[in-house]
Amino acid sequence: MKRILRFEMIKIANPITWIYWGLFFMVFIAFCVHEPKFFTEIFKAGFIYDEDRISFSLDFASYYKYSIAIFIMFITCREFEKNTISRAIYEGFSKIELFSGKIVLLIIITLLVLILTRSILFVVFILRGYSVHAVFFMLFNFHFIVAELFSCFFLGMLGLMLSLLIKNPYWAIGLFISLAFLEFLITFSLMLTTYIGLMNFFPIGGMVNIIEKMTVEEMGPLALIYFFSLQLLFMVIIYKQYQNLKWLRKR
Amino acid sequence: MKLEVENISVCTQKIHIIREISFELSKGSVLGLIGPNGSGKSTLMKALIGVLPKTGRSNLLVMKHKNPKDDAHLTFGFVPEEPILYDYMTVYGNFLVTSISKGLKDSCQEIENIIQLLRLGNLASRKARSLSQGEKKRVSIGLALLGNPDVLLLDEPHNGLDVDGILILKSIIEIRAKDHIIVLCSHYFSEIEAHCTHILALARGKIMLKDSKKVILEQYKSIEELFTYMILNPTHETNLTV
Numbered sequence: 385m386k387r388i389l390r391f392e393m394i395k396i397a398n399p400i401t402w403i404y405w406g407l408f409f410m411v412f413i414a415f416c417v418h419e420p421k422f423f424t425e426i427f428k429a430g431f432i433y434d435e436d437r438i439s440f441s442l443d444f445a446s447y448y449k450y451s452i453a454i455f456i457m458f459i460t461c462r463e464f465e466k467n468t469i470s471r472a473i474y475e476g477f478s479k480i481e482l483f484s485g486k487i488v489l490l491i492i493i494t495l496l497v498l499i500l501t502r503s504i505l506f507v508v509f510i511l512r513g514y515s516v517h518a519v520f521f522m523l524f525n526f527h528f529i530v531a532e533l534f535s536c537f538f539l540g541m542l543g544l545m546l547s548l549l550i551k552n553p554y555w556a557i558g559l560f561i562s563l564a565f566l567e568f569l570i571t572f573s574l575m576l577t578t579y580i581g582l583m584n585f586f587p588i589g590g591m592v593n594i595i596e597k598m599t600v601e602e603m604g605p606l607a608l609i610y611f612f613s614l615q616l617l618f619m620v621i622i623y624k625q626y627q628n629l630k631w632l633r634k635r
Numbered sequence: 636m637k638l639e640v641e642n643i644s645v646c647t648q649k650i651h652i653i654r655e656i657s658f659e660l661s662k663g664s665v666l667g668l669i670g671p672n673g674s675g676k677s678t679l680m681k682a683l684i685g686v687l688p689k690t691g692r693s694n695l696l697v698m699k700h701k702n703p704k705d706d707a708h709l710t711f712g713f714v715p716e717e718p719i720l721y722d723y724m725t726v727y728g729n730f731l732v733t734s735i736s737k738g739l740k741d742s743c744q745e746i747e748n749i750i751q752l753l754r755l756g757n758l759a760s761r762k763a764r765s766l767s768q769g770e771k772k773r774v775s776i777g778l779a780l781l782g783n784p785d786v787l788l789l790d791e792p793h794n795g796l797d798v799d800g801i802l803i804l805k806s807i808i809e810i811r812a813k814d815h816i817i818v819l820c821s822h823y824f825s826e827i828e829a830h831c832t833h834i835l836a837l838a839r840g841k842i843m844l845k846d847s848k849k850v851i852l853e854q855y856k857s858i859e860e861l862f863t864y865m866i867l868n869p870t871h872e873t874n875l876t877v
Contacts, residue, residue: 391732391735398724467719471736472736474686476737
């Protein structure tokens with residue numbers, strides 16, 4: 385595992401990665417400092433379990449969920465495009481090692497991004513004059529962390545699956561963004577109509593519901609099964625794609 | 636050290652690309668793979684290194700020691716026909732990635748030596764995407780040499796190389812041939828004649844001819860003549876097999 389992790393890390397240690405995540409954190413910090421509304425809302429959401437406020441903060445959280453997914457898609461697709469994945473196989477890695485390497489890399493990126501974004505928020509809140517105790521309680525709210533962690537991982541896996549199926553960065557990322565936009569449109573239109581109850585069962589808007597359930601109230605067993613079965617399905621598809629790797633895809 | 640290949644077949648989408656290929660090579664052997672385009676030379680190499688799935692009763696045996704209990708898998712170094720490099724990384728970075736893939740420790744000195752050997756010193760810090768085809772080929776050869784593999788598989792290694800590159804490759808093959816196993820696939824028959832101890836001729840995925848170079852050259856004037864005969868008589872494989 386150490387070897388595959390070193391392998392994955394050395395491949396992403398290049399200027400593209402630094403620029404991508406540098407820009408990400410610049411935008412994040414700028415938003416935290418200059419957006420008082422977000423600031424107040426997300427802060428209050430930690431204490432008062434208000435669904436609207438939490439939804440608002442989750443809208444912002446989607447910024448880094450999608451960033452993680454797009455990044456993992458980009459690094460996966462470029463390997464398939466140049467066929468370097470085959471080189472990794474003949475140089476000594478098995479398909480299962482490559483599969484587990486990508487999943488572990490996704491977990492590490494998710495954890496790092498969550499820790500860093502929370503650390504930035506922590507500093508910003510302290511500078512704004514809130515008490516350390518209050519800020520700590522808000523930022524490290526158990527449900528909120530679990531919801532973010534799982535949704536980041538979920539979208540990352542969705543991105544990874546799309547990359548493995550499509551293998552072209554432009555098409556894969558394009559389709560992913562279209563799906564994200566479609567989800568937003570459907571959720572938005574459902575909220576505008578009287579069919580809000582439908583969202584509890586609607587698969588596309590389901591993610592928003594589950595995250596809300598995880599943050600606002602205890603997650604029900606049905607939602608939990610739905611959530612984990614989706615993750616499991618993605619894992620299986622990704623695994624199968626790695627098992628089906630062939631040198632000459634045209635044949 | 637011995638490489639035994641038993642009945643290797645590769646079948647993709649119900650088409651047999653290679654059929655029941657068997658051969659045996661021991662330390663110090665250089666096998667020349669020849670055959671017309673589409674005969675399965677590259678496929679055989681890719682099946683050997685495990686990139687393409689082998690089907691049927693194919694069995695690849697690798698033995699390193701006399702005692703079967705000490706058997707270990709032979710390590711392979713492969714030079715693909717089209718160099719596969721991480722374009723966004725430097726040449727040195729590509730070597731580092733390969734050293735990790737092959738599980739090498741403290742490989743910096745070895746990387747330096749290979750870079751010097753292939754005269755890549757001035758390219759080490761350049762991105763792979765900015766290299767010419769010949770330079771990429773040199774890097775690809777260097778990557779295959781990393782870790783001093785037991786078996787070296789060279790798929791059209793001369794393609795794209797300049798005279799200097801061909802001379803370097805020649806010296807590498809000569810030095811390695813003494814205590815390694817080399818499989819060389821090339822359309823440069825002079826190189827095959829110069830280096831190989833054995834010849835394996837493939838046509839439409841089947842073995843047409845398999846023997847030592849000495850025996851073959853007793854029957855044909857040159858490898859080129861054998862190749863011409865194969866092209867002109869594509870159905871006479873049974874007569875040809877020695």
